[in-house]
Amino acid sequence: MDTDDTPRRSAAPAAGRDHTTEQPVLRECAWCGAEIHLTPRARHQIYCSRSCRQRAYELRTAQERRDADAAAGRARSAEDGPVREVVERHTVRVHTRTRSAPVRSPKPAAPAGAGVDLRARAVQAHLEAVAAAVADGRIRSHDHDRVWRGMRALMNALDSAHPGGLDALTGRR
Structure with missing residues (x-):
């Protein structure tokens, strides 16, 4: 049989004594x-x-x-203090100089169709030749669209270039 002689604490305080417990909250x-x-x-x-x-x-x-x-x-x-650093700094400066040189304008290119006579009589003769070729069937029907687009471009140019437009040319008011 083991006997334990250590005094036991009771859950309740002894009579006549105050018992205070502290617990963090x-x-x-x-x-x-x-x-x-x-x-x-x-x-x-x-x-x-x-x-x-x-x-x-x-x-x-x-x-x-x-x-x-x-x-x-x-x-x-930690007591040795802060670490000292040696910093090497390089500075690069860029100088930009702008020089202006005279710009040589290129020679004007020859106008489109430079070998074609663009005087009014020559143009009229050419257009009449195209009209005869369409009437004769020398210009096939699948090419008529191209001819029409060219004529439409010519009519628009005449309308914008002539004072009063196409109405003045045809005598309409």
């Missing part, structure tokens, strides 16, 4: 400072979330690694 997160409302099951909670606990762990282990490396002589200690 609210705590600040050790990482971000947010309020944590403690529940009876989580009285030991010191971080508000898993991400705060992870950040604190990363900081703690990084400090431990830095201290171990500083003790071994592989890293600077």
Whole structure:
């Protein structure tokens, strides 16, 4: 038989004595400072979330690694001060100069149909020859569309070039 002589505490306070218990109800997160409302099951909670606990762990282990490396002589200690850097700076300046040279205008190209006589009598004779060729059947019916487009272009040019347009040419008012 084992006997345990350690005094047992009873759940109820002894008669004539006051019994006070203190339990934290609210705590600040050790990482971000947010309020944590403690529940009876989580009285030991010191971080508000898993991400705060992870950040604190990363900081703690990084400090431990830095201290171990500083003790071994592989890293600077935090008391050594800031790291000084030597910066080499290169400046490139670009100067742009604009020079203007006289632009030589190209010689005007020969007008379309440079070998064709464009005097009014020659044009009239050519158009009458085309009319005779259409009437004789020398210009086939599948080419009539091309002839018509050329005539329409000529009529539009005459309408816009002549004072009063085609109406003045035909004598209409």
